[in-house]
Ligand code: GDP
């Protein structure tokens with residue numbers, strides 16, 4: 540009976556699916572191996588942007604076989620990756636949900652950037668996903684060990700592997716992450732070998748068809764990215780194209796966890812407001828002098844923390860303005876806009 544109603548297109552049936560693409564006002568839901576177009580139920584637009592679906596979200600929706608299905612609600616997130624937007628306005632960009640492993644992919648030639656890796660790792664830890672750094676193109680590098688050691692020192696929560704997809708080196712190490720039901724999010728600049736890696740891990744030539752076209756509401760063609768792909772081996776891959784720089788607002792918790800040993804040291808200073816400068820009884824300075832804490836790592840911790848503080852302050856400022864603005868128009872006369 541229900542089926543007949545669906546075929547008529549008059550009434551849908553509530554289903555559970557997973558968000559695979561996010562366009563401007565349109566979504567794609569992966570449902571029973573197919574991507575179906577969808578849009579949001581109106582009440583979403585009264586909520587904070589955090590409540591909007593992101594790639595990887597499980598959603599309840601009203602299935603419509605003849606047009607857009609209607610997204611009713613977002614299921615509770617197991618993990619949630621977010622970062623400040625590129626313009627550094629302090630506004631957060633929500634990237635992906637329900638990610639088990641964040642594969643931080645960087646190639647062992649000109650792309651390698653220690654600070655960027657640490658930032659991605661902080662985002663993963665903060666968001667509840669496990670950071671796995673994958674150093675690609677090891678065949679082009681003569682001192683792989685040095686990079687492995689350096690990344691390994693970021694935090695004991697960060698796993699690191701060096702691979703060469705071209706020569707099949709190191710791929711076995713990644714098998715442990717490839718269990719059915721796992722969601723892997725890939726991050727890294729274009730050209731570092733993400734597609735090659737996924738293709739060689741899965742034996743499928745899956746990553747080439749990552750761009751799909753869809754109609755936007757004005758009938759023009761726009762390109763959105765098929766960001767979530769379910770592989771036949773039960774792994775789900777989320778690709779985040781073109782992400783180069785990652786800012787740090789609101790990820791102090793992630794930083795503190797990544798650098799938990801330094802936070803621990805700071806708590807051992809004699810004075811609770813120690814600036815680790817000239818104060819007596821400073822545990823941080825002692826550790827730096829004894830070599831227990833590397834100066835480079837401490838510098839990184841400080842610089843990431845500083846950047847974060849700035850963005851956080853800016854974010855507060857923006858939200859204050861936004862609130863004041865909203866309040867003002869709330870009481871305003873709709874015609875004259877006068878309070
Ligand atoms: P993506 O943009 O991150 O998906 O990168 P691709 O997977 O498309 O790879 C970019 C280029 O790097 C291609 O020309 C690949 O053949 C090359 N490449 C990928 N993996 C390796 C590797 O392990 N060694 C070498 N030497 N080249 C690689």
Ligand code: ZN
Pocket residue numbers: 805808809813814815816818820821822823824
């Ligand atoms: Zn101190």
